[in-house]
Amino acid sequence: MDLVELTRLPLAVWVPLAALLGLVLGSFAGVVVYRLPRRLLGEQGLGLCFPASHCTTCQHPLRWWHNLPVFSYLWLRGRCAFCNAPIGLSNLWLELVFAALWAGCVLHLGPGREALVWGGFFSVLVVLCFIDAQTMFLPDVLTLPLALAGCVLALAGWTGVDALSACLGAGLGWGLLAGVAWLFERWRGLPAMGGGDPKLMAALGAWLGWPALLPLVLFASVVHLAYALVLTGGRRQQEVPFGPALAVAAAFYWICRDQPWMSLLTGGLSAPLG
Numbered sequence: 001m002d003l004v005e006l007t008r009l010p011l012a013v014w015v016p017l018a019a020l021l022g023l024v025l026g027s028f029a030g031v032v033v034y035r036l037p038r039r040l041l042g043e044q045g046l047g048l049c050f051p052a053s054h055c056t057t058c059q060h061p062l063r064w065w066h067n068l069p070v071f072s073y074l075w076l077r078g079r080c081a082f083c084n085a086p087i088g089l090s091n092l093w094l095e096l097v098f099a100a101l102w103a104g105c106v107l108h109l110g111p112g113r114e115a116l117v118w119g120g121f122f123s124v125l126v127v128l129c130f131i132d133a134q135t136m137f138l139p140d141v142l143t144l145p146l147a148l149a150g151c152v153l154a155l156a157g158w159t160g161v162d163a164l165s166a167c168l169g170a171g172l173g174w175g176l177l178a179g180v181a182w183l184f185e186r187w188r189g190l191p192a193m194g195g196g197d198p199k200l201m202a203a204l205g206a207w208l209g210w211p212a213l214l215p216l217v218l219f220a221s222v223v224h225l226a227y228a229l230v231l232t233g234g235r236r237q238q239e240v241p242f243g244p245a246l247a248v249a250a251a252f253y254w255i256c257r258d259q260p261w262m263s264l265l266t267g268g269l270s271a272p273l274g
């Protein structure tokens with residue numbers, strides 16, 4: 001059976017397979033979310049593959065059956081097998097979100113290149129979302145390659161966005177948020193957002209095209225406001241990261257991009273994606 005024949009298997013086979021792939025990738029994403037920011041902040045001896053998985057409380061190395069996505073969490077009832085310390089819910093959420101996003105991409109786009117390309121895009125976004133929510137920063141090693149990939153894949157015709165729109169989207173997206181941040185800083189004397197937000201916006205502009213920028217800012221502002229209210233209960237002491245709001249806005253835009261009302265927000269300029 002060759003590759004072309006494989007893609008003709010029914011979705012009832014492909015969607016569960018995609019969900020399974022999502023679980024495995026989500027499990028690795030948990031490692032990236034935990035280790036990458038710590039590594040970038042200078043913690044020694046922490047690579048993405050070494051040392052082997054261990055409990056973050058008692059440092060005991062984990063057996064392979066403690067590392068199975070979702071299953072291990074349920075089987076261990078959310079506690080370390082060695083020291084009984086509670087395991088954070090973050091990894092379980094990541095695995096479930098990844099499973100849903102890969103199953104969703106295959107269901108929506110069919111098995112093939114498109115599902116891989118967009119599944120990859122949203123996977124990096126979810127990782128950024130979790131890192132920003134936990135550490136308030138968006139690593140350049142993820143945002144900048146994501147922006148570059150958006151431009152290159154648009155040039156190759158793999159994202160359905162034309163190359164000019166992608167490059168304009170990256171440039172304008174960065175400029176828009178960097179400009180707002182600069183103005184806010186001059187006005188209030190406080191940093192308005194993290195330095196990573198304009199770079200994430202550049203990546204979204206590259207992947208979704210420049211007409212997406214206005215709706216993205218609009219949706220992200222609404223999500224950010226709602227998120228801030230839930231997180232702080234209306235008190236204004238706590239800083240609330242903007243990255244997760246941008247990621248949710250991007251997913252919402254992508255899902256609704258062909259709706260007739262979306263063209264009101266993009267001025268009828270959005271090129272059909274994917």
Ligand SMILES: [Zn+2]
Binds near residue numbers: 060080
């Ligand atoms: Zn432990």
